[in-house]
Each structure stands twice: as C-alpha cells, then as structure tokens.
Amino acid sequence: MNFRARQCYLFVGVVVVVMLMTSDLTLGLGDVHTSAVTVAQLVQTEHVVIDILQDYITKEENRLEAIKRYVESWEEGEADYVNNPINSYLFLRRLTQEYNTVLDALHHTPTLDVRSNLTLLRESTDVPVEADVNGAAYALVKLQDTYNLTIDDLVEGDIMGRKAVHVLSASDCFRLAQQSFNNLEFELSEMWYKKGLELLHARQPLTQEELDKIDAITRQQATRSMMRNLVTKMARDSDDAVHSKFSGLGLPTSFQQQIYEGQDGVDQVKQVDELYRRLCRGEDILPPEAFFGLKCGYVFGVSGYHQLMPFKVELVWSDPIIIVYHDVLTHTEMAMVKHISTPRLATTMIHSFTTHEIRKSLARVGKTAWVRRGDDITVDKVLARIEDMTGLTTYTSEDLHVLNYGIGGHYDAHVDFFDLQNKSLDKDPHQGDRLATMLFYLNDVEAGGSTVFPMLGIGVPARAGSALFWFNLKRSGKGDYRTVHAACPVLLGEKWIANLWIHEWGQEFRWTCTLDPEE
Ligand SMILES: O=C(O)CCC(=O)C(=O)O
Ligand SMILES: [Fe+2]
Known part of the structure; x- marks a missing residue:
C-alpha cells in the first residue's frame, strides 16, 4: 500500500473509531439535504449565482471586444498615415479615443465586482460544503437499502421511473462506498466499491490515472475488511455504558446484529427492522x-x-x-x-x-x-x-x-x-x-x-x-x-x-x- 492510501485508511479508521467513541454517526455528514426547504432555498441561491456570472461574462466579452476592435483596426503597412489627411485623422483618433477605451478596458476589470458579489452571497446563505455532499450521498444509500432499489437503477439516475438529470460516475460510486463505510454499512459499501470499479473498467482505453485508481482501490479491499473487523470487535467488546450511548443514534441494523450477536433482543431488532422496510415498500404483511x-x-x-x-x-x-x-x-x-x-x-x-x-x-x-x-x-x-x-x-x-x-x-x-x-x-x-x-x-x-x-x-x-x-x-x-x-x-x-x-x-x-x- 502506498503512503497516500495508508494515510487515507488511517483517516477512515480514525473517523470510524471516533464515531464509535463519541457515538456520533453523523460526524462528517452535513444536513443540507435533510430539509426540502433548505434545498429549495439553495436552488434559488444558484439562480442568483448564475445571474452574477452571466453578467460577468457579458462584461468580460464587451471588454475583450473593445481590445479586439482596436487590434483589428490596425492595418499593418497598408495605409499612408503620414501623407493622407483622412488616414492621419483616423490614426490619431485611434491612438487617443480608441486607445483610451482599451486602457479603460484593461483597468476596469469586473473580476473584483463578481468576486465581492459572490462573497456577499456566500456570507448571507448557508452554502453547502463537502460534508453536505456526503450527507446527501448517505441519504441515497439509505433509500437504496429501504426500498430495495437496484444499484444499476441508481447509477442510471432512475428512481421508480423518474430520471435524474445526470447519471452517477465511478467517483460518485466511490464516494457512496466511502460514506457507507463511514456509517458502518459495510455490505453496501462493498457493493458500491464494486460498482465503481466496474464503471472504471468499462472505460476503454484506460488512462494511467484510472489504472492507478483501480489498483489502489483493489488493494485497499483487504485493509477495509481488517478495519471492519477491528471496529466490530471494538464495539462488541465495549461495556454497557458505551453501548447505551449507541441507543437511538441510528446504528445500522446489520452492524447492531454483529455487535450484539447472541444477546437478548437482537433478533427482535432485526425483525422490527425487516417489517419496517417491508411496510415502507408498501408490502401487505397481514x-x-x-x-x-x-x-x-x-x-x-x-x-x-x-x-x-x-x-x-x-x-x-x-x-x-x-x-x-x-x-x-x-x-x-x-x-x-x-x-x-x-x-x-x-x-x-x-x-x-x-x-x-x-x-x-x-x-x-x-x-x-x-x-x-x-x-x-x-x-x-x-x-x-x-x-x-x-x-x-x-x-x-x-x-x-x-x-x-x-x-x-x-x-x-x-x-x-x-x-x-x-x-x-x-x-x-x-x-x-x-x-x-x-x-x-x-x-x-x-x-x-x-x-x-x-x-x-x-x-x-x-x-x-x-x-x-x-x-x-x-x-x-x-x-x-x-x-x-x-x-x-x-x-x-x-x-x-x-x-x-x-x-x-x-x-x-x-x-x-x-x-x-x-x-
Ligand atoms: O413522520 C412521521 O410519520 C412520524 C414522526 C414521528 O413519529 C415523531 O415525530 O415522533
Ligand atoms: Fe413518533
């Protein structure tokens, strides 16, 4: 394992262990996606961002246009600027009025304005951060699990026949895999890594970077499984005080089953969870x-x-x-x-x-x-x-x-x-x-x-x-x-x-x- 991969694993390990010690499974997960109102507000914010950028593009285009006009109006060696009075007039006009326009265009760049407008917007709204993308990724995994959505449909952006604007890429799959792992959903994590690798393999010919990525992820499988065993063992060996901290915090049932194996009530947790999913899917139980x-x-x-x-x-x-x-x-x-x-x-x-x-x-x-x-x-x-x-x-x-x-x-x-x-x-x-x-x-x-x-x-x-x-x-x-x-x-x-x-x-x-x- 190379140094970067080792570091990355150490980090994941630390995250998982910290999550267990603090019993905070929400660590690193943002919650922008958790409320439709917040997401709708962000959609509005993006409209404003697009307007600001559109305005910036127009100003930049005008600026470049002015510079281009000046450069193009220069006809090298063609005109007699010295002896022809009209040429001479036009030449001097170019060097004063039009040249000043160029100087103006060079001095008054709209970059500062656009930057300060975007900064103001960022300060006045809760702009999502990386953790929010992870939160949204975890929500997807939860939906997949509850509603038995196939990984292929999700990758195709298809949720019950409703198509998303884009499909998921290999790196999206790796993010979902990593997020599932962080949230102790180990089986789901494996599935997403597999899918990500499959998508990468399907890209032919592969770049050296893609080959390296495939290689790294494949080699990390063993470390992941070691991490998984370690975390499970740590949780299993923890005392009741730590276990009681877990209660109600959304520990995945698959993980609970492993740590409480053989103890009273674990079968009931599994059964309630199974019934919950079936009822959510609208199955008739009775x-x-x-x-x-x-x-x-x-x-x-x-x-x-x-x-x-x-x-x-x-x-x-x-x-x-x-x-x-x-x-x-x-x-x-x-x-x-x-x-x-x-x-x-x-x-x-x-x-x-x-x-x-x-x-x-x-x-x-x-x-x-x-x-x-x-x-x-x-x-x-x-x-x-x-x-x-x-x-x-x-x-x-x-x-x-x-x-x-x-x-x-x-x-x-x-x-x-x-x-x-x-x-x-x-x-x-x-x-x-x-x-x-x-x-x-x-x-x-x-x-x-x-x-x-x-x-x-x-x-x-x-x-x-x-x-x-x-x-x-x-x-x-x-x-x-x-x-x-x-x-x-x-x-x-x-x-x-x-x-x-x-x-x-x-x-x-x-x-x-x-x-x-x-x-
Ligand atoms: O949203 C629901 O359907 C149930 C909510 C609930 O059980 C609660 O807020 O205690
Ligand atoms: Fe309730």
Missing part, C-alpha cells in the same frame, strides 16, 4: 382477515362547529386504537402552518433517555420547528380542533412540532412516550407522560414517507390534510410498546408533518385510567 371489523365513518366533534359537521374517521387498528381523520385541515391552514415554521426550521435533535444528551442522530433526519398557541390564529384553531376530535385538553401538551423531511428524511422505529413509570425523570416539566400523539400530514408525498407500525404490521400513507391519532399509554399509564412506529424515508418529493404530543395531566375527567397494571 392477511385480509386482520382488517375485519375495522370501520370508516362519520364522528361528531365534542364541541363547536364539528358537533354539526362530523369528522371523516377511519379506524386503522383497534387494539391499540389507531385512527386516521381524513380532510381535517384545509389547504390554507396547512400552508399557514408551513409558512410560520419555515424560518424556524433547524436540524432535528433527539433526546437520549439513557444519557440525557440531546444530539443529532442518523435515526432521525429532517428539520424541525416548534410553533405554539398564540403564534398565529391558525395554530389556535388547530389546537381547538384537536380538542374537538379527541375530547382531550391541549393545555398540557407540548408545542406543535413541525417537521420538514427532504429526500431520505426519515425517523427510525421508536415510541413517543417516556415511560415515566420506569424512568426517574423529573415529572413536573413534562406534565405527565405523552398520553397520545396527533400527527397531521401537511402535504402529499410523491413516494415514500409513510408512517408505519412494525409491531402491528400496518402503514399509513402521508396524505395532505389527514391526521393520524393513537394512544401511547395503556389505561394503567404504562407505555404501550405495540405503538412502536417509524417514518419511512422520503423517496421522491418532500414531507411536512405537524404533531402534537398530548400529555397525561389535565385529562383526569376526559380519559379513564385504571389501577390494574395489566390494562
């Missing part, structure tokens, strides 16, 4: 009989206008109760919630209940904003509607949590409750546990983005204006683990949701509880 007895109907609200105008309700599951309300928000209301949230969107963080840290995680990729009662009349109306729909108070709930997922945006399997009965969290600020979740879909997602419940085998597509509702707690107040749910990665388009976590306090006369720990 036989039709499982849905017998489930109903659709009109249900009147508990107060206000909906006492006369019922809600369209679909019972998606009966135990635990999962309900979809159709057409419950208007387009204006959805637009308003998105409008207020857009300037507040920030990288989604997750709260680890084992370490109490708040961190960026690969388990949840998207951008979040919080909006509260009083921020806008629409928010107040939405909260009042939730009370109408559920009969529960929203005065002890959290603020409305708005999420914008871009391509690959997702949320791995989780429960919404804190299980306060089992954990010694300070209860007061929480107003009790999260009794129920109301999740509004604020747009139609072109492909992907369903909410799925792997333990139950059901999935709910994101449809603009509908709302998904379920109870997180049993009547005894215990967390109901059957409500494990996940947001499938967005495959095409974007996804907007707003959810409200309704808390236990204040529901004493609205929700019957029981002392029976089994209920």
Whole structure:
C-alpha cells in the first residue's frame, strides 16, 4: 500500500473509531439535504449565482471586444498615415479615443465586482460544503437499502421511473462506498466499491490515472475488511455504558446484529427492522382477515362547529386504537402552518433517555420547528380542533412540532412516550407522560414517507390534510410498546408533518385510567 492510501485508511479508521467513541454517526455528514426547504432555498441561491456570472461574462466579452476592435483596426503597412489627411485623422483618433477605451478596458476589470458579489452571497446563505455532499450521498444509500432499489437503477439516475438529470460516475460510486463505510454499512459499501470499479473498467482505453485508481482501490479491499473487523470487535467488546450511548443514534441494523450477536433482543431488532422496510415498500404483511371489523365513518366533534359537521374517521387498528381523520385541515391552514415554521426550521435533535444528551442522530433526519398557541390564529384553531376530535385538553401538551423531511428524511422505529413509570425523570416539566400523539400530514408525498407500525404490521400513507391519532399509554399509564412506529424515508418529493404530543395531566375527567397494571 502506498503512503497516500495508508494515510487515507488511517483517516477512515480514525473517523470510524471516533464515531464509535463519541457515538456520533453523523460526524462528517452535513444536513443540507435533510430539509426540502433548505434545498429549495439553495436552488434559488444558484439562480442568483448564475445571474452574477452571466453578467460577468457579458462584461468580460464587451471588454475583450473593445481590445479586439482596436487590434483589428490596425492595418499593418497598408495605409499612408503620414501623407493622407483622412488616414492621419483616423490614426490619431485611434491612438487617443480608441486607445483610451482599451486602457479603460484593461483597468476596469469586473473580476473584483463578481468576486465581492459572490462573497456577499456566500456570507448571507448557508452554502453547502463537502460534508453536505456526503450527507446527501448517505441519504441515497439509505433509500437504496429501504426500498430495495437496484444499484444499476441508481447509477442510471432512475428512481421508480423518474430520471435524474445526470447519471452517477465511478467517483460518485466511490464516494457512496466511502460514506457507507463511514456509517458502518459495510455490505453496501462493498457493493458500491464494486460498482465503481466496474464503471472504471468499462472505460476503454484506460488512462494511467484510472489504472492507478483501480489498483489502489483493489488493494485497499483487504485493509477495509481488517478495519471492519477491528471496529466490530471494538464495539462488541465495549461495556454497557458505551453501548447505551449507541441507543437511538441510528446504528445500522446489520452492524447492531454483529455487535450484539447472541444477546437478548437482537433478533427482535432485526425483525422490527425487516417489517419496517417491508411496510415502507408498501408490502401487505397481514392477511385480509386482520382488517375485519375495522370501520370508516362519520364522528361528531365534542364541541363547536364539528358537533354539526362530523369528522371523516377511519379506524386503522383497534387494539391499540389507531385512527386516521381524513380532510381535517384545509389547504390554507396547512400552508399557514408551513409558512410560520419555515424560518424556524433547524436540524432535528433527539433526546437520549439513557444519557440525557440531546444530539443529532442518523435515526432521525429532517428539520424541525416548534410553533405554539398564540403564534398565529391558525395554530389556535388547530389546537381547538384537536380538542374537538379527541375530547382531550391541549393545555398540557407540548408545542406543535413541525417537521420538514427532504429526500431520505426519515425517523427510525421508536415510541413517543417516556415511560415515566420506569424512568426517574423529573415529572413536573413534562406534565405527565405523552398520553397520545396527533400527527397531521401537511402535504402529499410523491413516494415514500409513510408512517408505519412494525409491531402491528400496518402503514399509513402521508396524505395532505389527514391526521393520524393513537394512544401511547395503556389505561394503567404504562407505555404501550405495540405503538412502536417509524417514518419511512422520503423517496421522491418532500414531507411536512405537524404533531402534537398530548400529555397525561389535565385529562383526569376526559380519559379513564385504571389501577390494574395489566390494562
Ligand atoms: O413522520 C412521521 O410519520 C412520524 C414522526 C414521528 O413519529 C415523531 O415525530 O415522533
Ligand atoms: Fe413518533
């Protein structure tokens, strides 16, 4: 292995080890792609960049044109400038007026202007950096994995028949391979290296540089596999304190399987993950009989206008109760919630209940904003509607949590409750546990983005204006683990949701509880 390759491997090794020690799988991954709003803003920024450059090109062309005109108007040895008065006049005019134009053109170059305009733009916008390209590359790999997309289709830029503007090159494949490796997706990494090499081999005749690249990557296979074994062993040998740091951070299931091999619960993780993928792909998991007895109907609200105008309700599951309300928000209301949230969107963080840290995680990729009662009349109306729909108070709930997922945006399997009965969290600020979740879909997602419940085998597509509702707690107040749910990665388009976590306090006369720990 040459020195550069060795250095490169050392670097990858260090990255992987640092990721394990700090349990930060997001290291080196930017999150520009995680929100469709941010990407749309960048598309606008690029329009401005193109305008600035276009203007620069025009000015440069005019400048060169002036210089060219001067040079071309000189007819060497052809004219008698000395004896012919007209020639003499033209000659002197050239040397004064036209020559000055040339001097002007040479002095006033538009380069400084274009540079300062571009610098201003860079300072006023979050221009993506290398890490953001890696983030977007990792999103692609995640989509490939969840939706069983073939590597060939991805290379051709084909996602479910929708063509991209360009195909992927060999070096794109190597970037995807490297990114998968950094994120401990070792099998996927191998596949992408193989594809990259195949694309390079297909280029005939090969340049010396390409031959060197093929050679280096082929020789690095052995080091990669050594690195992989080392990292896996280190993770396997780590103690519980380190393992608990990993929880909820989006460690790939394939890697978890290897490090927790033979331990309790690992089969369940694998099973939940498998069901999650199948549900995301829209596969039917349950036989039709499982849905017998489930109903659709009109249900009147508990107060206000909906006492006369019922809600369209679909019972998606009966135990635990999962309900979809159709057409419950208007387009204006959805637009308003998105409008207020857009300037507040920030990288989604997750709260680890084992370490109490708040961190960026690969388990949840998207951008979040919080909006509260009083921020806008629409928010107040939405909260009042939730009370109408559920009969529960929203005065002890959290603020409305708005999420914008871009391509690959997702949320791995989780429960919404804190299980306060089992954990010694300070209860007061929480107003009790999260009794129920109301999740509004604020747009139609072109492909992907369903909410799925792997333990139950059901999935709910994101449809603009509908709302998904379920109870997180049993009547005894215990967390109901059957409500494990996940947001499938967005495959095409974007996804907007707003959810409200309704808390236990204040529901004493609205929700019957029981002392029976089994209920
Ligand atoms: O986006 C979704 O479909 C689910 C989001 C979710 O589960 C959450 O925010 O807790
Ligand atoms: Fe959730």
